[in-house]
Amino acid sequence: xxxxxxxxxxxxxxxxxxxxxxxxxxxxxxxxxxxxxxxxxxxxxxxxxxxxxxxxxxxxxxxxxxxxxxxxxxxxxxxxxxxxxxxxxxxxxxxxxxxxxxxxxxxxxxxxxxxxxxxxxxxxxxxxxxxxxxxxxxxxxxxxxxxxxxxxxxxxxxxxxxxxxxxxxxxxxxxxxxxxxxxxxxxxxxxxxxxxxxxxxxxxxxxxxxxxxxxxxxxxxxxxxxxxxxxxxxxxxxxxxxxxxxxxxxxxxxxxxxxxxxxxxxxxxxxxxxxxxxxxxxxxxxxxxxxxxxxxxxxxxxxxxxxxxxxxxxxxxxxxxxxxxxxxxxxxxxxxxxxxxxxxxxxxxxxxxxxxxxxxxxxxxxxxxxxxxxxxxxxxxxxxxxx
Amino acid sequence: xxxxxxxxxxxxxxxxxxxxxxxxxxxxxxxxxxxxxxxxxxxxxxxxxxxxxxxxxxxxxxxxxxxxxxxxxxxxxxxxxxxxxxxxxxxxxxxxxxxxxxxxxxxxxxxxxxxxxxxxxxxxxxxxxxxxxxxxxxxxxxxxxxxxxxxxxxxxxxxxxxxxxxxxxxxxxxxxxxxxxxxxxxxxxxxxxxxxxxxxxxxxxxxxxxxxxxxxxxxxxxxxxxxxxxx
Numbered sequence: 001x002x003x004x005x006x007x008x009x010x011x012x013x014x015x016x017x018x019x020x021x022x023x024x025x026x027x028x029x030x031x032x033x034x035x036x037x038x039x040x041x042x043x044x045x046x047x048x049x050x051x052x053x054x055x056x057x058x059x060x061x062x063x064x065x066x067x068x069x070x071x072x073x074x075x076x077x078x079x080x081x082x083x084x085x086x087x088x089x090x091x092x093x094x095x096x097x098x099x100x101x102x103x104x105x106x107x108x109x110x111x112x113x114x115x116x117x118x119x120x121x122x123x124x125x126x127x128x129x130x131x132x133x134x135x136x137x138x139x140x141x142x143x144x145x146x147x148x149x150x151x152x153x154x155x156x157x158x159x160x161x162x163x164x165x166x167x168x169x170x171x172x173x174x175x176x177x178x179x180x181x182x183x184x185x186x187x188x189x190x191x192x193x194x195x196x197x198x199x200x201x202x203x204x205x206x207x208x209x210x211x212x213x214x215x216x217x218x219x220x221x222x223x224x225x226x227x228x229x230x231x232x233x234x235x236x237x238x239x240x241x242x243x244x245x246x247x248x249x250x251x252x253x254x255x256x257x258x259x260x261x262x263x264x265x266x267x268x269x270x271x272x273x274x275x276x277x278x279x280x281x282x283x284x285x286x287x288x289x290x291x292x293x294x295x296x297x298x299x300x301x302x303x304x305x306x307x308x309x310x311x312x313x314x315x316x317x318x319x320x321x322x323x324x325x326x327x328x329x330x331x332x333x334x335x336x337x338x339x340x341x342x343x344x345x346x347x348x349x350x351x352x353x354x355x356x357x358x359x360x361x362x363x364x365x366x367x368x369x370x371x372x373x374x375x376x377x378x379x380x381x382x383x384x385x386x387x
Numbered sequence: 388x389x390x391x392x393x394x395x396x397x398x399x400x401x402x403x404x405x406x407x408x409x410x411x412x413x414x415x416x417x418x419x420x421x422x423x424x425x426x427x428x429x430x431x432x433x434x435x436x437x438x439x440x441x442x443x444x445x446x447x448x449x450x451x452x453x454x455x456x457x458x459x460x461x462x463x464x465x466x467x468x469x470x471x472x473x474x475x476x477x478x479x480x481x482x483x484x485x486x487x488x489x490x491x492x493x494x495x496x497x498x499x500x501x502x503x504x505x506x507x508x509x510x511x512x513x514x515x516x517x518x519x520x521x522x523x524x525x526x527x528x529x530x531x532x533x534x535x536x537x538x539x540x541x542x543x544x545x546x547x548x549x550x551x552x553x554x555x556x557x558x559x560x561x562x563x564x565x566x567x568x569x570x571x572x573x574x575x576x577x578x579x580x581x582x583x584x585x586x587x588x589x590x591x592x593x594x595x596x597x598x599x600x601x602x603x604x605x606x607x608x609x610x611x612x613x614x615x616x617x618x
Contacts, residue, residue, distance in 0.1 A: 002500045009488035294484040297445060298498045298545075299473025301466050379445045383480075384436075 003304070006295075007311045013284065018316070021280040025320030025362075026327070028269045029355055033328025034335070035262045036354075037345045041185060042258050052218040053113065054225050055247035056211040059238035062250075063088075065207035066237050068198075071106075073231060079224050080213045084109035087194070087209035090157035091168065093144065100140060101189040102154060103209075104197035107133075113214045116179050117187060123148070123174030131196040134170035137188050138177040143337070146172055154190075159201045168200075185336075185345075212244070270358065278366040281313050285370035292374050293382030302375035309374045313367025314360070321359035325352065392552060392585050393419035393442055398451035400437050400608075411437045413608040415451070421552075424579040424586045426599035433605040435589045436557060442587055443476050443555040444468045456552060473501040477546025481558035483538040485530040491541045492517065492526040498549045516544040519582075520574060536567035543574060547584075554578065556588040560595050572598040 011018055056074065058064025065087070075083045089102035107127040111117055119127075119135065127133045134152060146152065149172065156166040170192050178184050198205055215224055225241035232239045242250070285292070292305055300308075329347050336345035400412040411434045419425055419442075427435040440446040441453050444460045445468075453460040458471055477498075485494045492513050499509040517523045520540040530538050539559060546554055556575065560568035576598050578584045588599060596602045604612040 005489070005493060006486075006497070006500070009486065009493075013488050290484065291486055294478075294480070294486075295497070296469065297443075297472065297478050299469050299471075299501050301469040303466075304501075380440055383445075 003308055003311070007308055007315060010284070010288070010308070010312050011315055013288065017280060017283075021277055022316060022320040022323070024276055025273060025317055025359075026324035028266075028273050029321040029324025029359070030327050030331075031269055031324075032266055032355060032358070033325045033347055033351065034331070035266060036351045037328070037332050037347055039259055039262045040348060040351070041345050052215055052221075053244040054213040054215055054221060054228065054241050055244050056213065056225075056228055056239045056241040057209075057247070059229075059240045062210065064237070065204060065209060066211065066239065068206050068208055070211060070232065070237075070239070071208070074211055074213055074228060077224070077227060077231070079216050079220055081216050082109060082112045082214040083211055084113040085194070085208040085211045086110070087197070087207075089154070089159060089192070089197070091154040091159075091166075092157065093152065093154055098144075103189060103191055104194040105191050106194050107135075107191070110191060111176075113212050116183065117176045118179055119174050119176040123176075126173035127191075127193070130171055130173050131193055132169065132171050133173040133196075134190050134192040135174035135176055136172065136190045137184070138175050139184050139188050140190065141172075141175045146175075148172055148175065152190075159197070159204065161200055162202050164202065213241075270362070273362065274365060277313075277317065277362065278369070281309075281316075281366050281370045284312070285309060285374055289377060289382050289385075293377060293379050296377065296379050297383070305377075306371045306375040309371035310363065310367045313371070314363040317359040317363040317366075318356075321355055325355050389420040389422055391418050392421040392423075392456060393417070393587070394452075394454040395438075395441070395448075396452045396454075398441060398448045398453060400434070400441065400446070401449050411608050412441075412448070415608070415610060417603070417610065419585065419587065421585055422579070422583050424576070424598070424600045425588065426596035426602040427587065427589045427605060428591070428593075428596055428602055429605035429611075432607075434608040435605050438605065439555055439557055439587060439589050442553070443478060444472045473498065474549065475551050476553045476555055477549065477551040479539070479542050479546050479554065479556040479559045481561040483530070483535075483542040483562075485538055485541055485545070487530050490527050490529055491522060491533065491544075494530070494541055495544045495548050498545060502549065512548050513544075516548040517541075519547060519578075520544045534567070535563050536570055539563065539567075539571050540574065543571070543578075547578065552585060554584050554586045556586060558589055558591065560590065560592060565594075568592070568595065 056066070056070070058066055071083055071085055074080060084106055086103040086105045089104055091102055092099045107124065111119060111124055123135065127135050136146060141147070152170050152172055154168045154170060156168055160166050161168065170190070176187070178187050194208065213228070215221060221243050225243070228241040229239050295305060296302070325347065332345045332347065395415055395417040398412055398415045399410070401408045401410045403409070415438070427438060429435045437446065441448055441460070442455065444455070444463070448461050451461070456475065458475070460468065460471070463471060486497065489497070495513045495516050496509050499512055504512065514523065514526070517526055520543050522537060522540050522544065525533060525537060530541070533541065554575075559575070560571050563571060572595055575586055575588070579586050586599070588595070590596055600615065602614050603610055
């Protein structure tokens, strides 16, 4: 602590260089903060997936539709408690950037299977009985300021109406929430009546996107998945069943391996940063070899100089990391507000701890070579060359 | 009779350059009494700076012994020498070598960071040292805001602040005009006469050497003459 003024003064010896380097490090940690939060938001869906639910899709792709009739057949299987289904509507509200998922579903069975969703009984009944009815998550209702009774226009991206128009209108009859507030971002979507959707769409009648089965014994999931798929084997619409977790993982993989992409970006950023910060530290020490020699002359040991230079590198990276992460934490709520499906964007403790460790490692890697140089410098040589 | 503070016996120092041994000091014997003010003079390459480095514990001889007080510097490790320097010797350089980012008082405080003194005690010592060199009113100035003479006074205050037995000065007036150089020499004389500091000073300047009690002349690594000064 006694050496702190020395370390602090050395850090600000060349203010513009230090500020620019700190900005680069801060931007890298800002990026780390934002991407880590996005990655965590993606993975929350996987982590929160029910272990006692199976998802049955077309064998070759999630975009392959399945016959509506499979619903009853799956329901009749031993070990299956409840079955529901959903389809991907793929529309948007007013403007294209107002995109959020919409699923035509069977209202009653959907809420029977997704027990973590909560909805007032009268609203569920209204959803069951209103052909053009729709329900939305509380977060979505708050985002767009919707209330019960509103008519919500949705422009279809895949399914036009029978008359060729893409303009669907739904009546908001219910707002649902999740029992666990942490899971809210995973349920930011709109549900509409499958029956109405099925009749009103231009094509695809009698089909649904996928089935979700509530099973009695999660340990039987692999066997049951195999049985379901065997039942539809050799038919025109073969299936692929898996646990909801595996389904969510493969759904994410269709967009790309988000984790790998994020890690690659961050890896490249931090690798570049190594050279930038390393160069700054080397230059900073090279410029003050004379000063370091004077400190050594006065009585500072090689070990003390090593610690002073390392502390300088640590201060540089930690301060900048703190600024970058602080900025990320400040920006995330605003971003979450504008990104449907990402209302849970936050920096968790793990992200902070990891960032701290990365900053520490960065400081060690970039600080150690100049610190060792300072430790080993010969006073006589340094004084004769630099003083 | 005054006690001997610095004693060099048969000291030799040589460097290896390629296949050649360069002898800088050769079988040198020297005693410096406590409270002496010694000037070392000689042409470039005569070995005076090397001798100063050996006396100040910055370097070790190739042969012979260097004793300062009770300490055998030639037998100490690098770490032991660093600790010894921190407590027993103050250094003054030709170009002051202050840390540009620190104020005068922070520069003077640097050697005290190696002691166990509290912050308040350090501040008190710093104030006293600046007072002694007549720069109490410049405490908060950065080196760039000081004249050459003032910067050298701060450097002397830094050398003094730990109350060392020995002051080692390498061309302390080499970068100053005559009038300022005289001021610095008067300050060194004051420290020697009033505060009893033993001073060893390398200089090229005969006027500066006059401030010393004794002047030793070196040439080709050997002592070739000594004379008593007016001081």
